[in-house]
Amino acid sequence: MQIVPVIMCGGGGTRLWPASRTSYPKPFVPLMGAQSTFTQTLERVGNRALFSAPMILASEAHRFLVAGACAEADVTDARLVLEPEARDTAAAITAAALLAQRQNPQALLLVLAADHLIRDIAAFQQTCEIGLKAAEAGAIVTFGIKPQSAHTGYGYIQADATLLAPGVNRVKAFHEKPDAATASAHVAAGLLWNSGNFLMRADSFLAEIAAFEPELLEAVTASVDQAGELWGAVRLEPDAFRRARKVSVDYAVLERSGKVGVVAASYDWSDLGTWESIWELAGKDEAGNALIGEIETLDASRNYVHSPRLLTTLMGVNDLAVVVTDDAVLISDRNRSAEVKQLVARLEQRRPKIVAEPKRGYRPWGHYETLDLGPRYQVKRIVVHQGGKLSLQKHFHRAETWTVVAGSAMVEIDGTRKLVSENESVYLPLGCVHRLENPGKVPLVLIEVQCGAYLGEDDIIRIEDVYARV
């Protein structure tokens, strides 16, 4: 029997700011290597002999990010479930369990966070296989990680000697994030890190939810019953979903249920919660610096630098976390990188946009970036995926000149269609009804020069849109 991976894309964009933003959260940022952890998670459950098509739970606001990442990873069978608002993990997993059960009453679910790092796919699969028997027998099998250190940022799992199945011990207790002394005691006592991943039958999970959170189950069931469809995804009905109690699956089920087991996983795992934790996992030079991008150091040690675009130089500095993006720079004591949250809270007051959005804007048809912004003009690079199609639209305050620099564009202006190819331009007078489309086999790249007195993103009247944004 195949396992249904349930990939949870919750989690904000604050702890790894400025690389992550609320509209471009951690799972989608390439933090370790070229791939995002979301893409790595898809790959981890890519073996279709063991895993079925994944179910992906994400915020409605992130649906284009998810779809884009699935397309890039060539995952065409994923089932996307959109949460109209974040109601924490108990509600989300209950929705996933209900949807999976309707397809297959015996469905087995593997709940996975999209923003964790697990590099050893074989060891991960093996752990799933070890947990399978107990899960089939009705247990909720959590994945416990043998601690690498007395980490104070993770919860701990205490097993007892009872075996639910070979390799799966019954859980005696869950422990919250400890202080340093308690963490050391936990490690000495053989407790495991709670990785937040677990394996179970949908029906046995739902039975626990029915017992412990009947009102939550009722609300989520109603939301699933009345779910709509949005751009090929399941859209949970918002009013019912909002009635579900906001509670984590740990509080709602795992810490209260008698059916919880743990399998001790042997792979490296991290929740990549802070720049500090990313430095720990990254490859380092002889001086202990982890350097991502073009970096030059002079007498600098134990620093983390993430600067994919700008040449960054360090001189006589130690133990810093440095993150340089196209629009913001963070320079932090590496050991205090968990405090980024406070910094972001402050920025949210003064510079909300820099917390919310990356410089590159992601859209269902591709992405765009402002290259230059003057008092009465703006220049953008627009990239449209193969087959991508912008909405039919018009502007009241700006004219645009498009120059295609790669690929081909089908441009519609006031009802007339025209193919524009590399090294050709087209002018869009103020007020014209226009649409841009990539009919080709390679990405379309064009440079848009806007002229006008008002250049905000909100000067756009959408007349028709294939992505249901009208």
Place this chain on the structure above:
Amino acid sequence: MQIVPVIMCGGGGTRLWPASRTSYPKPFVPLMGAQSTFTQTLERVGNRALFSAPMILASEAHRFLVAGACAEADVTDARLVLEPEARDTAAAITAAALLAQRQNPQALLLVLAADHLIRDIAAFQQTCEIGLKAAEAGAIVTFGIKPQSAHTGYGYIQADATLLAPGVNRVKAFHEKPDAATASAHVAAGLLWNSGNFLMRADSFLAEIAAFEPELLEAVTASVDQAGELWGAVRLEPDAFRRARKVSVDYAVLERSGKVGVVAASYDWSDLGTWESIWELAGKDEAGNALIGEIETLDASRNYVHSPRLLTTLMGVNDLAVVVTDDAVLISDRNRSAEVKQLVARLEQRRPKIVAEPKRGYRPWGHYETLDLGPRYQVKRIVVHQGGKLSLQKHFHRAETWTVVAGSAMVEIDGTRKLVSENESVYLPLGCVHRLENPGKVPLVLIEVQCGAYLGEDDIIRIEDVYARV
């Protein structure tokens, strides 16, 4: 009698990298406030009752920077003297003295570095007036600064009790940059910082040069005799100039002459030699941070941050110098910022372009900046001053689309001239002979989209150029 200010624009771009570059050196960078020190120096000698039109000595490579800065400061009477190569200060000042003397045999020269900070113009003028009498009587009057600290980065001047004129003591000795203990002793003994500025008659300086450096004088005289003209500037003849010994005016004259006096100046002065010295002079917040740009700090103190474009955040860090430009970032222990030189020496090997050039390229007609660079395209913002005129040119490997976003452009393509105004575009096919000109009264801003297989700056055939670059 008026004083001829001789503004020396030597000095490289290494100590304040990445804000300065070899092709965009320190005098032209706005380091303290909105103005560059070059512009501030022009302003300091702007009182035409006391000072005549300035003579500006600069490298040939920097002539457009000088001209642009003079135009911006509305200084139309400056006389620009171009050094075909850097031969240190003795040769440069000798050339200035010869040129000044030919215009006025009694000329008084005030030699000033273009990259120093003196904020109190009134006190500066007063010091010049105090020195005037002694200079007229034949002395070389140096400006000594009352030390603010036992600085080890400056040379010191020791005066004796003999007065050459009221307020001007005879110099007993010059002392090189001292170690910390010697510096303290110097300060205790009442020595003055050597600010490198001095006032003298051209003929009395030349008499000393004739006595101490006759070969240098011969070489520079020949170079001045055969000087040419380049774009309105005096261009010293290169072969003769190259024969001049490379020696500072300090070694060649000041330390050997018996005619040297010193006036104790009461104004604040700095050579802005390191980011540390700039931090010392800058305004600071309560925690001792000097923050230029949009900066957010959380528990950070005594830092210097210069980041005019990117939002920069500091968290739990102290005593750093942070400089963020459009293409490079420096993060240094503030107390070690003098070591930037070593860092730059290393970068010169690996990334010569980032040491040589700023992201914005300065040209006689204005400036340009690359906004985007792809495999077969490039986007630039081109700004042409009023009256600016690019060369008549063609390219073998690229076509260009120009969209005017501010001002008006006169565009010539294969002999046909056309006025292109805001929100209009023009296409320049590969191989066409073209020219761009700003005939208007406001700066012209245009966006250039280049398409082609090779996009290097060297694919340009100049057919005609008003700035003599053909």
